[in-house]
Amino acid sequence: MSEPPQTRPRGKVDVLFAAVVVVALAAFLVAAYVRAVELATGVDAGTTDQVPWGLLVVNYVAFIGLSAGGVIIASLVHILNIERFRSIATFAELLAIISIVLVPVFIAFDLGRPERAVNLLLFGRIESPLVWTVIVLTTYLAVCLVYLYYGVRREVVALGSRPGRLRWLYRLLVLGYWDVSPKALARDERLVRRIAFFVLPLAIVLHSVTGLIFAVVKARPGYNTAIMPPLFVISAVVSGIALVAFVIVVAGKRVRLPVAPGTVEELGRILAILLPILGYLLLMEWTVVFYGAEPGPLAVWSFITTGGYAAFFWLLVLVGLVIPFVLLANRRTRTRPIVAAASAMILVGILAERFLIVVTPLLFPSLAGGVEVYAPTLGEGLMVAGVYGLGILLLAFATKVFPVGTMYTELHRAEG
Amino acid sequence: MPRWGMVIDLDRCTACEACIVACRVENNVPMSDPEELPMGRAIFWNEFFATVEQHDGIPHLHAYPRPCQQCDNPPCVAVCPVEATYRDADGRVLVRYDRCIGCRYCMVACPYGARYFNWFESPFARGEEASWNPDAYFDEKGYAVGPQARPKGVVEKCTFCVHRIERAKAEGSPIGSDAPDGVVPACVQTCPAFAMTFGDLDDPTTSVSRLAASKRAFRLLEELGTRPKVSYLSEG
Numbered sequence: 301m302s303e304p305p306q307t308r309p310r311g312k313v314d315v316l317f318a319a320v321v322v323v324a325l326a327a328f329l330v331a332a333y334v335r336a337v338e339l340a341t342g343v344d345a346g347t348t349d350q351v352p353w354g355l356l357v358v359n360y361v362a363f364i365g366l367s368a369g370g371v372i373i374a375s376l377v378h379i380l381n382i383e384r385f386r387s388i389a390t391f392a393e394l395l396a397i398i399s400i401v402l403v404p405v406f407i408a409f410d411l412g413r414p415e416r417a418v419n420l421l422l423f424g425r426i427e428s429p430l431v432w433t434v435i436v437l438t439t440y441l442a443v444c445l446v447y448l449y450y451g452v453r454r455e456v457v458a459l460g461s462r463p464g465r466l467r468w469l470y471r472l473l474v475l476g477y478w479d480v481s482p483k484a485l486a487r488d489e490r491l492v493r494r495i496a497f498f499v500l501p502l503a504i505v506l507h508s509v510t511g512l513i514f515a516v517v518k519a520r521p522g523y524n525t526a527i528m529p530p531l532f533v534i535s536a537v538v539s540g541i542a543l544v545a546f547v548i549v550v551a552g553k554r555v556r557l558p559v560a561p562g563t564v565e566e567l568g569r570i571l572a573i574l575l576p577i578l579g580y581l582l583l584m585e586w587t588v589v590f591y592g593a594e595p596g597p598l599a600v601w602s603f604i605t606t607g608g609y610a611a612f613f614w615l616l617v618l619v620g621l622v623i624p625f626v627l628l629a630n631r632r633t634r635t636r637p638i639v640a641a642a643s644a645m646i647l648v649g650i651l652a653e654r655f656l657i658v659v660t661p662l663l664f665p666s667l668a669g670g671v672e673v674y675a676p677t678l679g680e681g682l683m684v685a686g687v688y689g690l691g692i693l694l695l696a697f698a699t700k701v702f703p704v705g706t707m708y709t710e711l712h713r714a715e716g
Numbered sequence: 717m718p719r720w721g722m723v724i725d726l727d728r729c730t731a732c733e734a735c736i737v738a739c740r741v742e743n744n745v746p747m748s749d750p751e752e753l754p755m756g757r758a759i760f761w762n763e764f765f766a767t768v769e770q771h772d773g774i775p776h777l778h779a780y781p782r783p784c785q786q787c788d789n790p791p792c793v794a795v796c797p798v799e800a801t802y803r804d805a806d807g808r809v810l811v812r813y814d815r816c817i818g819c820r821y822c823m824v825a826c827p828y829g830a831r832y833f834n835w836f837e838s839p840f841a842r843g844e845e846a847s848w849n850p851d852a853y854f855d856e857k858g859y860a861v862g863p864q865a866r867p868k869g870v871v872e873k874c875t876f877c878v879h880r881i882e883r884a885k886a887e888g889s890p891i892g893s894d895a896p897d898g899v900v901p902a903c904v905q906t907c908p909a910f911a912m913t914f915g916d917l918d919d920p921t922t923s924v925s926r927l928a929a930s931k932r933a934f935r936l937l938e939e940l941g942t943r944p945k946v947s948y949l950s951e952g
Binding site: 339341342343347348349350351352353407410411412413414416417419420422423424425427428429430431434513516517518519520662665666667668672 | 755757765782794815816818820821823824826831833836868869936937
């Protein structure tokens with residue numbers, strides 16, 4: 301358990317790890333190929349002039365949301381002083397950073413002219429919600445990187461102080477701040493605490509702005525509702541925590557993450573508190589839509605609840621909300637494997653929610669009657685799968701290059 | 717500054733769709749092949765909408781062409797992250813093809829579905845079409861915003877034939893439907909039923925401003941507050 305990876309005998313290959321890396325890399329290479337062909341010959345996706353946004357935008361929104369987990373865990377530790385989560389705070393932050401890094405990849409796979417993305421910086425119009433997203437997401441990523449740096453600095457200093465193949469990298473990443481005296485660490489701790497107070501409102505702004513991308517579009521019934529920003533904030537927090545809980549159970553042992561006993565169960569309890577809030581927001585929206593019977597939103601939500609997308613709707617309601625709530629609210633069923641299963645269900649359910657919210661309003665043109673069809677293509681699916689693969693690759697290498705879990709245990713054991 | 721507008725009299729419209737064809741030829745709007753049309757990837761700067769309604773068992777055809785509505789409060793311009801689409805001094809909404817990043821937010825925001833994406837390379841961009849209209853118009857910043865060939869991966873739409881109007885301004889020719897040889901967009905010029913009128917909405921002497929203020933005049937989805945500069949005169 302405490303065997304540091306550096307001393308693993310050469311030649312002994314971690315088969316499962318290698319298999320995951322190979323599959324993830326293959327998925328990403330396939331996606332890159334599909335995209336290259338697309339750029340050369342034309343868009344290969346189910347999107348049309350009537351339904352201009354599809355699976356890639358759905359995932360773009362979903363991954364902004366997934367980044368919320370890291371921030372919430374950090375806030376629990378540094379704002380609410382819940383020490384239990386300290387051991388996983390850095391790992392949660394790593395997951396958040398990887399989620400954010402994947403967001404521009406989804407955009408690059410979706411834009412008609414990805415090479416012109418620099419125009420966002422050159423000609424950015426502050427009136428556009430997309431520019432708000434660029435500004436807030438960049439700030440958020442920067443703050444999260446600073447936070448991660450302070451979270452792992454002591455471990456990286458230790459890695460940089462002893463021989464190893466990657467010593468040069470660790471020496472570089474310390475950024476010249478080698479002081480690990482108790483005084484310096486206490487100073488770091490105070491700084492991290494201040495960052496936590498800043499990053500929590502920033503996260504709320506980020507997810508609200510993501511909701512506003514849709515809420516400000518008056519032309520699309522279904523988008524144009526003030527419930528969007530709070531719905532996106534809660535969806536983000538729920539999916540973010542579910543991601544952390546799921547990854548910790550599935551991969552925590554493998555990356556030697558020192559998870560304090562009861563942490564996962566506690567995450568499950570927090571999810572059980574948050575799920576009803578998400579259900580409540582949706583219920584309020586549905587009440588107004590169905591009671592008010594405004595033709596536009598009514599058409600959108602009727603199509604979701606009883607029309608072509610009813611399957612996704614019940615996926616959201618049952619798999620995303622009701623079943624995980626029942627499992628997590630009950631102390632007897634709130635065990636590690638069940639929390640992981642419930643978290644996986646929540647992740648699927650929230651993805652269905654994102655799909656319904658992003659795609660359905662586009663199916664109803666304001667002028668011509670009739671319902672449009674959105675049929676995702678294989679190429680589109682491969683591109684999405686490839687970006688998921690990239691995320692798994694980044695996580696695999698980050699945990700391999702920075703065995704922070706092991707280091708954390710070692711350093712704390714040395715302290716006594 | 718003039719504020720160009722258009723009025724379409726639905727009592728005169730015969731649903732011949734000549735305006736759609738004229739627009740296509742004038743503005744180098746690419747033809748779509750039989751594969752692209754069902755994929756929802758056919759470009760229409762001016763699109764024709766038709767519905768058949770039954771009144772006491774008698775079918776009635778309701779039909780209208782839909783150029784870009786050239787809104788005075790354009791939602792597409794509001795959401796564009798890079799000012800690729802903008803409202804020019806004459807109130808026209810134009811697209812800078814060489815600045816557009818292809819995010820398609822404007823297509824989501826436009827309630828009229830007037831904006832189209834270049835999913836594929838247009839045959840004009842490859843220089844393959846014999847029927848190429850060589851007219852061009854560049855805005856004051858030097859961006860192509862007229863009927864020039866559009867690159868793949870950007871949004872395009874109706875410009876109220878900006879190249880015609882601007883050339884007429886430069887040459888001092890009369891503009892609008894009132895003068896005998898007044899320069900007007902291709903759709904207006906070609907309409908065999910004289911259903912379309914074009915001119916300056918801010919000039920109270922033009923027929924377009926008079927018709928736009930008539931009791932029969934309405935604008936599409938006016939309730940959204942987009943303030944379109946295209947008006948329709950109702951039937952009956």
